[in-house]
Amino acid sequence: MRFSFLNLAKQALSAHRNWPEQWRFPETKASYDAIIVGAGGHGLGTAYYLAKEHGMRNIAVLEKGWLGGGNTGRNTTIIRSNYLWEESQGLYEHSVKLWETLSEELNYNVMYSPRGVMMLAHTVHDIQVFKRHVHANRLQGIDNEWLTTEQAKEFCPILNIEKNMRYPILGAALQRRGGTARHDAVAWGYARAASAMGVDIIQNCEVKGIRRDANGAVTGVETTKGFIGTKKIGVVAAGHTSVIMQMAHVRMPLESYPLQALVSEPIKPIMPCVVMSNTIHAYMSQSDKGELVIGAGTDAYTSYSQTGGLHITTHTLDAICELFPVARRMRMLRNWGGIVDVTPDRSPILAKTPVKGLYVNCGWGTGGFKATPGSAHVFAHTIARDEPHPINAGFTIERFKTGRLIDEAAAAAVAH
């Protein structure tokens, strides 16, 4: 189905059970060369690069809800590549470089804004960890620098640097090329460009089963719109990966948690950058619409709820009011949650699986938005060539058996 507002509206209406068959089940082909499960930024981007760089045009992206309605449309859009280990630096830096030219590439303004991401240190441990990251990044040619407390205040004048705070600010790590983008624009930009190359994007189409032949290779997916055949399936369904992989009897090292965020009423610009504090569980930036965008840590319990505990938000707002006293009289406009899937080493899985024809892209936890273009680019390579791109070669499922982990718990920058 081609990408147009009329077709999208038809698909949305087709969810209604009383519509005639031809409306409820708009044209899906009987089979595709590849099927991507999940129309978030990573899934749509994968379809785009499969079509553009690997000449695979007979592809479908299947989405149980609506395009970009998962974490892609629910996140706080922080982009950065200041991770610790070489594997992660390679992956996230690849992504930041693609962000820099993505609007031109897609002819769609994704509003990438490299306004700087500053991570606050409140303890001696924080200082040591962040300085280690600064050095590790600079050795790889990735920008990251250490700021004193006063320099941090100069970079973000609304920051409270009083010494009598609960957790005084002792310094900060700053990645100037880090920043933000517009979440739904990424999804729509990739969707439009993929569709123009012939990719089918099918909403209201939930994958309920994975069929395999006698040798174990995939042969297609059972969906709410019927069976669709394919020899290649890419699962890109953040938060729900374990459920889908279980359909092929693959057990994943993942846990799903709610993660939430909120925005204030819109105000004139007061904040020039992104500020994050893992230690006190809060981060903030200001959107181009003027809202203060505030994020919390994950809930303490696994769940598939897209809301999250209220006590988590109130804890975060306490921290925000202490860090930015100017926010104390602001009102909240709306809050929401998403479901993130988290691996034991807080790094993603981006790989082939033990099942022939089944590929998985998951485990981004609280931090996969920044990775959208880079992840999609190397995942498309992995699916098309049936082997990983050098950039994602280390992000296997097997590392949880061999012990060759990529521990990025400290770089996650959001409380887990």
Ligand code: FAD
């Ligand atoms: P999604 O956008 O979630 O797409 C997956 C899709 O799969 C969904 O649309 C879902 O409906 C679909 N699906 C699920 N099951 C099925 C099925 N059975 N059949 C068909 N479709 C299915 N990351 C950052 O880098 N920076 C941030 O600032 C940041 N902030 C965040 C704040 C919050 C509150 C949250 C929740 C997340 C945040 N993240 C952030 C993480 C980031 O949002 C995700 O890692 C990223 O968006 C994942 O993209 P995706 O395309 O893999 O998943």
Ligand code: PYC
């Ligand atoms: O990974 O930078 C990040 C992030 C910020 C907020 C949520 N995730």
